[in-house]
Amino acid sequence: MIPELGNFALALAVCLSLAQAIIGIWGAGRRDARMMAATPGLAIGQFIALAAAAGALVWAAVHDDFSVINIAENSSTLKPLLYKITGTWGNHEGSILLWGFILALCGAAVSLAGGNLPTALRSRVLGVLGGTSCGFLLFALLTSNPFLRTWPPTDEGSGMNPLLQDPGLAFHPPILYTGYVGFAVPFAFAVAALIEGRIDAAWGRWVRPWALVSWCFLTCGIALGSWWAYYELGWGGYWFWDPVENASLMPWLTGTALVHSAIVVEKRESLKIWTVLLAIGTFSFSLSGTFLVRSGILNSVHSFANDPARGIFILSLLALLIGGSLVLFALRAPKLSAGGMFAPISREGALILNNIFLCTICAVVVVGTMYPPFADLLLGQKISVGAPFFNATVLPLALPLFAAMAVGPLLPWKRARLWPVVQHAWWAALAAVVVSGFCIIGMKIIPALAFGLSTWIILGSFAEVVERTLLFRTPVASSVRRARGLPAAVLGAALAHAGVGVSIAGLAGSSLSSQTIVSAKVGQTVKADGYDVTLMQLRDENGPNYTSRVATLFVTRNGVPKMLLYPSRRFFTIQKQTTYDVAIHTNFLWDIYAVLGDEHDGQAVLRFHVNILAPWIWLGAGVMALGGAISLADRRLRVGAPARARLAVTA
Amino acid sequence: MNFDRRQLLALLPLGFAGAIGFSFWKMLDRMSAGKFDPHDIGSPLVGKKVPAFSLPGLDGGQGIDTATLTAAAAKQPMVVNFFASWCIPCAEEADILGTLGAEGIPLWGIVYEDKPDTAKKYLDKYGNPYQRLALDIEGRVAIDWGVDGVPETFIIDRSGTVRWHKSGPLTDDSVRQELRPALRSVA
Numbered sequence: 001m002i003p004e005l006g007n008f009a010l011a012l013a014v015c016l017s018l019a020q021a022i023i024g025i026w027g028a029g030r031r032d033a034r035m036m037a038a039t040p041g042l043a044i045g046q047f048i049a050l051a052a053a054a055g056a057l058v059w060a061a062v063h064d065d066f067s068v069i070n071i072a073e074n075s076s077t078l079k080p081l082l083y084k085i086t087g088t089w090g091n092h093e094g095s096i097l098l099w100g101f102i103l104a105l106c107g108a109a110v111s112l113a114g115g116n117l118p119t120a121l122r123s124r125v126l127g128v129l130g131g132t133s134c135g136f137l138l139f140a141l142l143t144s145n146p147f148l149r150t151w152p153p154t155d156e157g158s159g160m161n162p163l164l165q166d167p168g169l170a171f172h173p174p175i176l177y178t179g180y181v182g183f184a185v186p187f188a189f190a191v192a193a194l195i196e197g198r199i200d201a202a203w204g205r206w207v208r209p210w211a212l213v214s215w216c217f218l219t220c221g222i223a224l225g226s227w228w229a230y231y232e233l234g235w236g237g238y239w240f241w242d243p244v245e246n247a248s249l250m251p252w253l254t255g256t257a258l259v260h261s262a263i264v265v266e267k268r269e270s271l272k273i274w275t276v277l278l279a280i281g282t283f284s285f286s287l288s289g290t291f292l293v294r295s296g297i298l299n300s301v302h303s304f305a306n307d308p309a310r311g312i313f314i315l316s317l318l319a320l321l322i323g324g325s326l327v328l329f330a331l332r333a334p335k336l337s338a339g340g341m342f343a344p345i346s347r348e349g350a351l352i353l354n355n356i357f358l359c360t361i362c363a364v365v366v367v368g369t370m371y372p373p374f375a376d377l378l379l380g381q382k383i384s385v386g387a388p389f390f391n392a393t394v395l396p397l398a399l400p401l402f403a404a405m406a407v408g409p410l411l412p413w414k415r416a417r418l419w420p421v422v423q424h425a426w427w428a429a430l431a432a433v434v435v436s437g438f439c440i441i442g443m444k445i446i447p448a449l450a451f452g453l454s455t456w457i458i459l460g461s462f463a464e465v466v467e468r469t470l471l472f473r474t475p476v477a478s479s480v481r482r483a484r485g486l487p488a489a490v491l492g493a494a495l496a497h498a499g500v501g502v503s504i505a506g507l508a509g510s511s512l513s514s515q516t517i518v519s520a521k522v523g524q525t526v527k528a529d530g531y532d533v534t535l536m537q538l539r540d541e542n543g544p545n546y547t548s549r550v551a552t553l554f555v556t557r558n559g560v561p562k563m564l565l566y567p568s569r570r571f572f573t574i575q576k577q578t579t580y581d582v583a584i585h586t587n588f589l590w591d592i593y594a595v596l597g598d599e600h601d602g603q604a605v606l607r608f609h610v611n612i613l614a615p616w617i618w619l620g621a622g623v624m625a626l627g628g629a630i631s632l633a634d635r636r637l638r639v640g641a642p643a644r645a646r647l648a649v650t651a
Numbered sequence: 652m653n654f655d656r657r658q659l660l661a662l663l664p665l666g667f668a669g670a671i672g673f674s675f676w677k678m679l680d681r682m683s684a685g686k687f688d689p690h691d692i693g694s695p696l697v698g699k700k701v702p703a704f705s706l707p708g709l710d711g712g713q714g715i716d717t718a719t720l721t722a723a724a725a726k727q728p729m730v731v732n733f734f735a736s737w738c739i740p741c742a743e744e745a746d747i748l749g750t751l752g753a754e755g756i757p758l759w760g761i762v763y764e765d766k767p768d769t770a771k772k773y774l775d776k777y778g779n780p781y782q783r784l785a786l787d788i789e790g791r792v793a794i795d796w797g798v799d800g801v802p803e804t805f806i807i808d809r810s811g812t813v814r815w816h817k818s819g820p821l822t823d824d825s826v827r828q829e830l831r832p833a834l835r836s837v838a
Contacts, residue, residue, distance in 0.1 A: 277664060284668070311679045319672050326665040334657040370671070377678055384799045517739055519776075598743055607739060 006056025007147040013049035017133040024127020028120040036123040040111030047108035050101045067153035070146040076157040078545035086170035093146035102181040124192035135317045162572040168228040179218025180286040185210040187283035190276040194332040199272040204265030216628040223621030234580035234595045241390045246369040247289030253362040254282040257355045284322040350408035357401040364393045406460025428459035450508030457501030461494045492631025503620025509613025519603040528608040546570045551596045567596040696813040702795040706785035715785035721811035728837045729807045730758045735765045736773030741802045744820035745777035752780025759783045764790040808837040
C-alpha cells in the first residue's frame with residue numbers, strides 16, 4: 001500500500017511540476033497576476049509530493065518490503081538500519097528520486113525566500129524549474145520507477161554494493177546532488193532573464209547566493225567523494241581522473257567561474273552575457289555529469305546500471321533542456337546590452353582572468369574525458385586518457401591562476417596599478433619565498449614550489465583583511481573593531497581562497513608520500529619508511545552481513561611504540577565481493593595508512609603508506625566551503641530588499 | 652538574414668553542444684545495436700605485429716628488442732609480461748608467473764617505470780620467472796605496446812603477431828580459462 005502511495009505521489013509531482021512550468025512561464029508572459037501568484041504554491045506542493053514519495057521508499061526499505069523490486073535488488077534484512085535508509089539513494093532509481101526531490105526543494109526554497117524578487121521574474125524562474133523537474137520526474141516514473149512491484153516477493157534481498165556500505169558514502173550523494181541540482185536555480189534565473197531580455201545588477205545579486213550555496217555543497221560533495229576513494233578503495237590515492245570524478249569537476253570549475261563573474265555583473269553591470277552562458281553551462285555540465293555516466297558511454301570504475309535505452313531518454317531530455325536554453329541564448333544574448341570596456345589591471349580584469357583560466361581547465365578536462373569515446377567512434381581507435389595527460393595539462397593552467405588569486409581581491413575596481421598592490425602583500429610573497437627556499441633543501445623542486453605557492457595563497461588571501469583592519473599598525477582593539485565592520489563577503493572570500501592554499505599544501509605533501517609493499521608472516525617485523533611494522537596477529541571476525549579478516553599491526557619508530565593499526569579485508573557473503581578496510585592513523589600532518597592485501601602460503605601482503613599532509617586536501621575543501629557559507633551571510637547579498645534586511649537585523 | 656559577429660558568437664555554444672549531443676546519440680545508437688562498446692579496452696595490438704622497440708637488459712643482462720623477440724617467438728610462442736616493483740597486483744600474480752616459468756613456458760619480462768635496484772629487490776623477494784628482462788624506465792615502449800597500467804601480459808605467436816592480451820593480474824582462473832587455451836591455439 002505505502003509503495004503505491006509513493007508511486008501516486010510521484011505521479012502527482014509530475015502533474016504539479018507540469019502545471020508549475022506552464023502557469024509560471026505563460027502567466028508571466030501574459031502578466032496575469034493570479035497565475036503568477038499561483039506558481040510558488042505549486043512549487044511547494046510539488047516538494048511535499050516528492051517528500052511523500054521519498055518517504056514511501058524509505059518506509060519500504062526500512063520494513064524490508066521485498067515485493068518492491070528496487071528494495072529486493074538493493075537491500076537485505078541483514079543490512080544495518082542506517083544503510084537501509086541511505087541505501088534508497090545508493091541505486092539508480094532511488095538516486096533519480098533523490099535528484100528530483102532536491103530540485104523540488106530548490107523550487108520550494110525560491111518560492112519561500114524569493115519574496116523580494118519581481119513577481120514576473122520569480123514566476124518565470126519557478127516555471128523553468130518546474131519544466132526541468134517535470135522532465136526528470138517523467139524519466140523516473142516511466143523508465144526508472146523505484147516503486148515497481150514483483151510477485152511473489154523473495155524472502156531476502158540481494159543486498160547493496162558493499163563499497164556503498166560506508167558512512168562517508170551514505171551522505172555523499174545528497175550533498176553532491178544538492179551541489180549539482182542547486183545550479184538549476186542560476187540556470188533558471190539565466191533562462192528567465194533571457195526570456196525577459198533584461199539583465200541588471202540586481203539579477204547578479206539574486207543569482208549569486210544560489211550559485212554560492214550550490215558551489216559550497218558541490219565542493220563538499222567532491223571532497224567527500226575523494227576522501228571516500230582514499231579510505232575505502234585502499235589504493236592510497238585521492239583523485240584518479242576517472243570520468244565520474246571529472247564529471248563532477250566540470251560543473252565545479254564553471255560554477256567557480258560563475259560565482260566570480262556574477263560579482264562583476266553585480267558591481268559593474270558587465271560580463272552579463274558571459275555570466276548567463278556560465279549559468280547555463282554549469283547546469284548543463286551537472287546534468288551531463290549525473291546522467292551520462294549512467295548511459296554506459298563513459299568507462300568508469302563507478303558502476304551504475306548501464307542501459308542504452310535509458311540513455312536515449314536521458315539524451316533527448318538533455319537535448320531539450322540544454323539545446324532549448326542554448327537556442328534561447330543564441331536568439332536573445334546578442335540583444336542584451338553589452339557592458340563597458342575595462343582595464344586589464346583591475347578587479348574586474350582579475351576576475352576575467354580567473355574565468356579564462358577556470359574555463360580553459362574545464363575545456364581540458366572535457367577533452368580528456370570525452371576523447372576516448374570520440375576517438376573510438378570517429379577514428380576507431382581504442383585509447384585511454386589517464387592521469388599523466390591531466391597532470392601535464394591542468395597543472396600549468398592552474399599555476400598562474402593560483403599565483404594570481406592572492407592578488408586579485410586586493411585590486412581596486414575600474415583601474416588599478418599592480419605594483420602598489422603587490423607591495424601590500426610583500427610579507428606574503430616573502431614568506432612564500434622563504435618556505436620554498438626552505439623546502440627546496442632535501443625536496444624535489446615541484447613540491448617545494450607548491451609549498452611556496454600555498455603559503456603565498458594562504459597569507460595573500462588575508463592581505464586584504466590585514467589591510468582593511470590596519471592590523472599591527474593600530475592598537476589591537478581598533479583592528480578588532482575594524483574586523484567586525486568588515487563585510488562578511490571579504491572574510492568569506494579570504495577564507496575560501498586560503499582553503500585552496502591549504503588543499504595545495506595537501507596535494508604537494510601527498511606527492512612526497514611513500515609507499516611500501518611487503519609480505520609478512522605473523523610475528524615478522526618489516527621496515528617501511530623509517531617505521532618498523534610487526535604483523536602481530538591475523539584473525540577472523542563476523543560483521544552483520546560480512547566476514548572480516550583483520551590484521552593487527554604494531555608500529556614502532558626507532559624502538560618507540562607508536563600505534564596499533566587494524567587494517568582488514570571484508571568479504572560480503574551475499575554479493576561474494578571483497579572490500580578493503582584501510583587503517584588510517586592521522587595526526588593531521590601525516591597519515592599512516594595500512595592495507596591488508598591477499599594472503600598466500602601464510603604470508604599476508606601489506607601495503608603501508610606515509611601520506612604527508614594528506615588530510616589537508618579535504619580540510620582545504622572544508623575551509624573553502626566554510627568561506628562560501630560566511631560570504632552568504634553578507635547582508636549586501638540582500639540589499640535592495642528592505643524587508644529582508646530588517647529581518648536580518650532582528651534575527 | 653545577415654548575421655553579425657555577436658550573433659555568430661552566440662550561436663557557438665549551441666553548435667558545440669549540438670555536435671557533442673549528436674555524437675552521444677550515435678554512440679548510444681551503435682551501443683544498442685551491439686556495434687560499439689566503450690568498455691572493451693582490449694589492446695589495440697591484438698592481431699598486429701609486435702611494435703618496433705629496443706630496450707636494455709636489467710643488470711647488464713641481454714635486452715629485448717623486436718628482432719630478438721620475434722626470433723624467439725618463431726621457435727616457440729612467447730609470453731611477455733609488463734610489471735613494476737611498485738605495483739601490488741604484480742606481486743599478487745608473481746606466484747602464478749613463477750608456476751608458468753617453472754613449466755618452461757617462455758616468459759620475458761619488461762620492467763615498467765621502475766629503477767634497476769628496486770626491480771632487483773622485487774625479483775629477489777618474489778622470485779624471477781623471466782628468462783630475459785628488459786628495463787623500460789620511462790615507459791615509452793609501454794606506450795607503443797598500448798600498456799595503460801601494470802601488470803599486462805601478451806602472447807606473441809610464431810609470426811611475431813600479438814595474439815592475446817590481458818590487463819590486470821593473472822589469476823588461477825584466467826590462466827586456466829584464457830592464457831593456456833590461447834597458448835595452445837598458437838602452439
